[in-house]
Amino acid sequence: MAPARMLLVEDDPMLRRFVRMALEALPLELLECDSVAPALQILAAQPVQLILTDLMLPGASGVDLLLHLQQHPALRGTAKVVVFSAGLTPETRLQLAPLQVWRLLEKPTPIAVLEQCVREALAVGDDSGGDSPPPAAAPASDRHVAIDQYFGGDAELFHLYRNTCMAQFPHDLAAGDRAANGHDLPTLRRVAHSLKTVLLTIDLPVLAAQARALESTCHTGAPDAAARDWPLLRAALADFVKNQGSAQY
Incomplete structure (x- = not known):
């Protein structure tokens, strides 16, 4: 079976790298772009099962992308949409409510949370082995807070x-x-x-x-x-x- 296809719409190359690192173990094809126009071109060329988009993008915004997909449902197809943003204010959440967003992820998001969100969206199982013991944790004094919080201690x-x-x-x-x-x-x-x-x-x-x-x-x-x-x-x-x-x- 062909792997699931996911579209990432994110203009920051460092955050695209973060997403790639978080999802590298999953059986999926990751397509990337940095703005709305190429995202629409990708969607017109091939269906995807998941769209992960930022809101603040150069030119048209992530909200503009969602509005366009609402107006052209064939372009979206059956894809779930996850908004991945550091700008999820109460006003923004209200604006997104009618736009068929499957889940909201607030940046910065721990790698484990991002991976689990994508697994659930694509119904991808965890092949890591549920009975395997977790790796031994290093002493807290030897780790940065960010390593624990966003990288699962890795x-x-x-x-x-x-x-x-x-x-x-x-x-x-x-x-x-x-x-x-x-x-x-x-x-x-x-x-x-x-x-x-x-x-x-x-x-x-x-x-x-x-x-x-x-x-x-x-x-x-x-x-x-x-x-x-x-x-x-x-x-x-x-x-x-x-x-x-x-x-x-």
Whole structure:
């Protein structure tokens, strides 16, 4: 039997990597894109059984994607939709309620929760062996909180993901600089929105809080405040990258 097919709509390459890592053991074909237009092209070309989408995307939003699928049900077919977002406010949840969303996952989501959600959506069994004892846990003092919370205690997986983030951060800094210099608040907000999740996932809660504050500032449309908040976040993140993650925050 052919493996189930899943479409991931996520503009942040680090979070696409996170999803790939979470689902690599599952028998599924993972299709990826970074915005709504290519997602619709993929759906028009081949059916999928599951759509996992962010809400804040460049151009059309994830809500726009869901509205389009509601208006063109043949395009969606029988696919379940999971919204994977760090912006699940009460207002957003109300907006999503009539759009046939199967489940909501709030970023950052532990790998185990994401994997279990996809297993349930696709009715994929767990072949790991239910009678196998869990791996021995390392002493709590030897682990970051994020390794336990988001990676199920798997330090190797955490460091693999963290290395991906380290390679991506210079690109995020450049994107933030371009947006700040061009007074492009929507783009700067997307940069901050992605960073707040990624930074929390790799155990940098103070930087994540700075990114969250910048996102809020951009959302209110305050250019002076954004011009103040981006340099603060930029300096801290650049320092972290320069020191290869040795700085303590």
